[in-house]
């Protein structure tokens with residue numbers, strides 16, 4: 128498989144998942160100019176123009192983090208319970224992050240005004256509180272093992288840290304702890320962010 132990614136972008140969640148699931152993959156970096164590091168026009172690979180995009184190995188390209196993360200989980204039998212409430216809670220949290228929380232950062236990525244960023248930071252804190260409640264004093268967001276929800280949460284918390292957006296302290300502690308997860312540490316090195 129080939130993961131089209133940008134360092135530190137939401138594609139990092141798929142990257143972490145591929146490593147945690149031990150699925151063989153190759154990385155191709157995509158620049159802001161929409162060209163891959165190999166010189167191809169990324170818009171021809173993913174007409175939506177954004178990462179992540181996952182080439183399943185036969186030229187079929189899957190997009191949208193939620194779909195890619197579920198695909199990785201189902202290919203490996205890891206990172207998502209096969210049935211039951213833990214499956215639905217992990218999917219619920221991941222959908223919440225790929226839509227509500229991801230969108231919450233828009234003013235930071237689109238050069239918003241200080242006022243827009245301030246308002247976004249307040250909204251984001253409230254959204255992150257939902258996840259802090261779900262985490263409680265557990266090690267992982269859902270159940271007792273790393274799931275696709277943790278892969279995505281780590282990235283959202285890294286964005287918050289980078290933008291100076293406050294999050295509940297239990298989530299800051301969680302992020303510090305998760306940096307020690309082998310799959311996360313490996314992804315950060317591979318993306319040149321360690």
Ligand SMILES: N[C@@H](CCC(=O)N[C@@H](CS)C(=O)NCC(=O)O)C(=O)O
Nearest residue numbers: 136137138177178179191192193225
């Ligand atoms: N709905 C997409 C959003 C993907 C997305 O926003 N990707 C960003 C990086 S986090 C991107 O590539 N932005 C570059 C652009 O839109 O030009 C998903 O969940 O995968």
